[in-house]
Amino acid sequence: MIKALIFDFDGTIIDTETAWYITFRDAYKTHGVDLTLEQYSQCLGTSLHSFNPYTHLKTHHNLPIDLEEFKQLVQQQHTEMMIKERVRPGILQLLETAKSQGLKIGLASSSERSWIDKFVKLHGIENYFECYCTADTVKKVKPDPELYLQALEKLGVEASEAIAIEDSPNGARAAVAAGIPTVVIKNDITNQLPFSEGHHTIESLTNYDLEKLAELVQQKVHSS
Incomplete structure (x- = not known):
């Protein structure tokens, strides 16, 4: 029986x-560098440890750029793009249904809490989540x-009693590794x-x- 939903945030909810990616790709182009999706995907759904798009032009291409100025420019352009962005289709309905049926709802994101x-x-969706597990709360x-293991503990459910909603390869790997039945809804970037x-x-x-959704993951469990 499903007792909880655990959502990723970036790329999944919004x-x-x-x-x-578009912002960084365009910023790199102004410096004559091609940022491929394959390269950028190293930091999708995870930390910037494997690939840091803010510093890469300076550390790997030796370009004389002001890192703070570059960061501010990229973040400003991203903010402008996000003005038109909305919660992804079906998310609000699922949140409302889960809440009305008494399911526990958690969030597990590699981003920092302030960003989320x-x-x-x-x-207006902050009150749906009973727990926020973020980069600030894990090692x-x-x-x-x-x-995801932290989210299960905070929600007080077993892995088999939850469904994880993800969009990225790194996120899906994390949820599956935690033993949680996982549904992936790819976006324009992760679809590639x-x-x-x-x-x-x-x-x-x-x-x-x-x-x-419950039927879907149960089919997956029985076919495994």
Whole structure:
């Protein structure tokens, strides 16, 4: 029986990731450097440890750029792009249904809490989540399962009693590693990336209510 939903944030609830890639890609172009999606994907859904797009031009291409100025420019352009962005299709309905049926709802994100708060408050969805597990609350972010294991503990449920909602390869790996039945809803960027196995992929939540999601993951469990 499903007792909880645990959501990723960036790219899953709101597609911040497509805007980030476009912003960095365009910023790199002004310096004559091609930022491929394959290269940028190293920091999707995880920390900037493997690839830091803010410092890469200076550390790997030896370009004489002002890092603080570059960071401010990129963040300003991303903010402008995000003005038009809305909660992804089907998310609000799923949140409302889960809440009305008494399910516990958690959030497990590799981002910092301050970043998440800005958007959940803007879109009025902050009160749906009973716990916020973020980069501030763990030692290791995705693809390490710590964020999801922490969310399970805070919500007081077993892995088999939850469904994880993800969008990225690193996020899916983390949820699956935590033993949670996982549903991936790819966005424009992650749709172009290779994923490992162990999860179920759907195109959109618009055709999946809570009951259908539960049936989907149960089918996955029985077919494993």
